[in-house]
Amino acid sequence: MSSQESQVSPKDASYELLYWPGFPGRGEFIRLALEEAGITYMDTAQFKNGIDQVIAQYDEKNLGDDFNPPPFACPILRHGDLLISQTSNILLYLGPRLGLVPKDDKHHDALYKVNMLALTALDAFSNEMHESHHPISVGLYYEDQKDEAKRRTKDFVQTRLPKFLSYFERVIQGKASGEGPWLYSGQLTYADLVLFQGLNGAKHSFRKAMAAAEKSGKYNRVFELYEAVKERPKIKDYLASKRRLNYANGLFRYYEELDFDLEDRD
Numbered sequence: 001m002s003s004q005e006s007q008v009s010p011k012d013a014s015y016e017l018l019y020w021p022g023f024p025g026r027g028e029f030i031r032l033a034l035e036e037a038g039i040t041y042m043d044t045a046q047f048k049n050g051i052d053q054v055i056a057q058y059d060e061k062n063l064g065d066d067f068n069p070p071p072f073a074c075p076i077l078r079h080g081d082l083l084i085s086q087t088s089n090i091l092l093y094l095g096p097r098l099g100l101v102p103k104d105d106k107h108h109d110a111l112y113k114v115n116m117l118a119l120t121a122l123d124a125f126s127n128e129m130h131e132s133h134h135p136i137s138v139g140l141y142y143e144d145q146k147d148e149a150k151r152r153t154k155d156f157v158q159t160r161l162p163k164f165l166s167y168f169e170r171v172i173q174g175k176a177s178g179e180g181p182w183l184y185s186g187q188l189t190y191a192d193l194v195l196f197q198g199l200n201g202a203k204h205s206f207r208k209a210m211a212a213a214e215k216s217g218k219y220n221r222v223f224e225l226y227e228a229v230k231e232r233p234k235i236k237d238y239l240a241s242k243r244r245l246n247y248a249n250g251l252f253r254y255y256e257e258l259d260f261d262l263e264d265r266d
């Protein structure tokens with residue numbers, strides 16, 4: 001058997017999420033996909049000493065194994081012999097396996113369209129969101145970049161956030177979104193879950209702007225999608241469970257001084 005053939009991710013292997021404990025962070029984009037699919041999975045955030053597995057992956061001596069290069073950062077997914085990182089890459093792997101990408105003939109190359117939408121939501125609510133409180137360096141404390149964070153967040157909230165919300169509103173208005181509240185194909189995909197989590201995090205971090213955005217009526221379809229995801233039976237159960245961690249000092253943070261309104265009001 002060649003080494004290529006010997007890497008297996010058998011259907012019955014359990015999914016294992018390696019992520020920091022104590023806040024939802026980027027791990028949440030992965031959790032929601034697994035939860036919606038009703039999969040039982042191992043989550044290092046949920047058990048004592050789980051953090052050791054995460055730290056071991058970051059160790060400078062970690063060279064990976066026979067099949068997998070070492071990951072740079074979590075979230076990390078282990079499935080059988082497979083170990084991969086990068087939020088969007090993990091979703092790309094999980095999406096078709098968990099039934100979160102349409103499979104029918106009507107939706108050609110669906111994976112790439114769903115991925116496009118998920119990547120755009122992650123640009124907004126993972127990358128730019130993180131840069132709002134860490135505009136200078138990931139390696140510095142927020143307190144060491146507060147002035148720049150204010151400038152960056154004001155621009156994010158007043159320029160970028162409405163631009164992303166308008167984009168997703170257009171996506172849902174478009175024909176390719178199909179029937180119902182979803183982004184693509186008239187059925188729930190992992191892109192909807194990513195957008196839901198991004199909006200939920202933004203509601204936590206930018207309370208004034210998100211309330212104003214909702215009230216404006218300009219993004220009604222986006223907020224309908226948000227409510228529709230929230231009401232999915234498995235998501236609803238999950239959100240009410242102890243597995244759903246509270247926001248803290250992760251990707252989605254609340255700082256009063258960064259809670260800008262959508263527009264300056266005198």
Ligand SMILES: N[C@@H](CCC(=O)N[C@@H](CS)C(=O)NCC(=O)O)C(=O)O
Nearest residue numbers: 025026073074075085086087088138
């Ligand atoms: N693009 C990556 C970013 C991963 C990332 O930044 N992970 C954080 C935790 S949520 C981390 O540990 N970063 C360490 C670092 O960037 O040095 C993804 O989306 O997964």
